[in-house]
Amino acid sequence: MIDIGKNNINYTKLLNPIYIESIQANQIYLNDLKSKGCVKYKIKNEWIEQNKIYTRRAVLADSLFLRFIEESITRINGKFSKDFIILKFDYDTEYKINDEEPIKIKKDELRTYYYKNGVTFTSEVKDTKKRKQAKENERCSPIHYKMLMRSPGKAKDGECVFIRENLHHKAINFLTMGLYDLMDEQSKLDPDKIFKIVELSAYLTLTTAVANGYIQIPLNRVLVVPDEEVYSKPQKAVIVSNKSVPYTYEEKEFVIDFNNPHVEELINKKGFTFEKEKASETIKYIEKTKEALKNNGIRWNGNYGNTVVTQKELIQQECDAEYVSNECVKNVLWDGMGLIDESVFPKNMNGFIYCRSHFFKSCLFRGNIKEFFKDYCTEHNIEYDKFTTEKIDLFGRKLSLANIDVVITDKSLKWLKFIDMMGGTKKKAFDYYKQYMKNRTIGLLLLKRLIPVNGEICS
Structure with missing residues (x-):
């Protein structure tokens, strides 16, 4: 670790x-x-x-x-x-x-x-x-x-x-919750491995969110369940996709006439030469290439040469829209929302807290979770104090239902996108996250000056 x-x-x-x-x-x-x-x-x-x-x-x-x-x-x-x-x-x-x-x-x-x-x-x-x-x-x-x-x-x-x-x-x-060093280690073992740099760059800023306060919620009091995907009734819709389109274009390149004596004169003024016999302590020899000019800080502005036009072809991805009349549109039901019990909800806040932490982002709405669980267990002849969550928790954890303070879905856990770096399985990745979050805290933020928002989850 x-x-x-x-x-x-x-x-x-x-x-x-x-x-x-x-x-x-x-x-x-x-x-x-x-x-x-x-x-x-x-x-x-x-x-x-x-x-x-x-x-x-x-x-x-x-x-x-x-x-x-x-x-x-x-x-x-x-x-x-x-x-x-x-x-x-x-x-x-x-x-x-x-x-x-x-x-x-x-x-x-x-x-x-x-x-x-x-x-x-x-x-x-x-x-x-x-x-x-x-x-x-x-x-x-x-x-x-x-x-x-x-x-x-x-x-x-x-x-x-x-x-x-x-x-x-x-x-x-x-x-990055240590993933920066993990990428370095894994890239040395497998130089061809591809890492999700764009996603990592987006989520690493979650802990920089301006905090209005902090709260600590142990992970063994957080129930994680899979989010629900629901479909609408058949309706008119536009199906958007990418399609490959061949594309021809002209590429223009300015070719410098290195044999023109004026070119030699210009680089002499900058302390360089194309002629080895002219090189000295004050004049450096370089090759007659645009790359050599660029590497030595010389930018050429289009004099003493000509422009060569070449026809190029590439396959370009373009947006394609298909209009249909009977499409069932999929929607993620809760996507980033969660519930927090009244007993741990911050006393100086109202409605919900917007929480951010290491690769965690969730809007926790205030509610009576424990009261709901008790009522549900009574209605279904379940012993509330003995019921455990190994069959409903996303990671199979055996948590006491009576101790649950927060319920979230997998969509709040952004680190699930990086399982391949955190052990390769959900269980190993969760163990990595749990170890890192041990004794770390959560922050509450202020959103648009109206409702204090943003709590950070940790263990």
């Missing part, structure tokens, strides 16, 4: 949020280029010199994740932390160095680069002063960050949270 870190976190004390810096990726990229000379970037028709990185403030509020990582981060004046930054990818950028040829870079290219390589950023906020730090400038030093998570709500923009590199492993294993 992989150790994910401490589980004796104090969930009763007040935890203040932390403020972090939010930065546009193109600002960091342009600032890093200043070592090559004077950098100017284009806004509309005006060229502006890159002088500094402009940042905004963002907030990481109380959550299961923040309480877990709290002991490892540094707060400056109790509120600000350099251990996280938010990187935003809202803009493409066009720039030039020392008034040379303009270069364009797309925001998608920036996203790919920083996701793979991380980002180094120097905040202007000074560290808390220490006696050993004699100079003021020593209180601001560069920090390397690695991409931690993308918020599902920001998926279209690619906005995401980066964390200080030496905290990344601890944080990502907590968010």
Whole structure:
């Protein structure tokens, strides 16, 4: 079993949020280029010199994740932390160095680069002063960050949270319930194994939901049952599916004329040459390929060459709609809903609590579960105090019906999508989850300022 870190976190004390810096990726990229000379970037028709990185403030509020990582981060004046930054990818950028040829870079290219390589950023906020730090400038030093998570709500923009590199492993294993390390181990044993990265990225943020409070519900008091699929009466409907459609298109590629002497002159200005005899300590030899130019940071803008057009074919998946008059439409009946007994329902809340935890997401509605069970057992001549759940629990657990406080369906357990990594069977996967959730807690959130929502389930 992989150790994910401490589980004796104090969930009763007040935890203040932390403020972090939010930065546009193109600002960091342009600032890093200043070592090559004077950098100017284009806004509309005006060229502006890159002088500094402009940042905004963002907030990481109380959550299961923040309480877990709290002991490892540094707060400056109790509120600000350099251990996280938010990187935003809202803009493409066009720039030039020392008034040379303009270069364009797309925001998608920036996203790919920083996701793979991380980002180094120097905040202007000074560290808390220490006696050993004699100079003021020593209180601001560069920090390397690695991409931690993308918020599902920001998926279209690619906005995401980066964390200080030496905290990344601890944080990502907590968010993924140890599956991050399991993927690493299993990929070494089977390099061709395919992992559900997209699903994992979506569910790892569940413990970062802003919490309004916390509740602990032991797993041996949670009954898990299969959800019900129901079908409507035959009705008019549209059946949507994918169909394969052959598609022909033209692919244009600019071919550089490497034999043109002007091409050699241009790369000489950047400290490179295609001629081995000209190479020296100040001029580096590179091959006559576009890949060699790209690997050495040279972007070609369409001069000295020609465009070659090639006909390409591919099979494209397109949406196909079929209109029918007598289709029975399937619906998952409860899908993410559950019941919580009145005896454990938080006293300061009404109606339901919206619960999130490690790969768990459920809306628990308030009710008299125990009273219902008692009435049902009386009507069917069942001994309430002796009845056990091994025949109805999804994992075959022998739980006392009299001790059940919460009833949920399998749709609330998102980790069921990753059984292949957690042992290969439902039982082994549940044992993994049970071991990890031991003594961990649950959070309650506030939804639209109306009803306190969000509880986290744990054992």
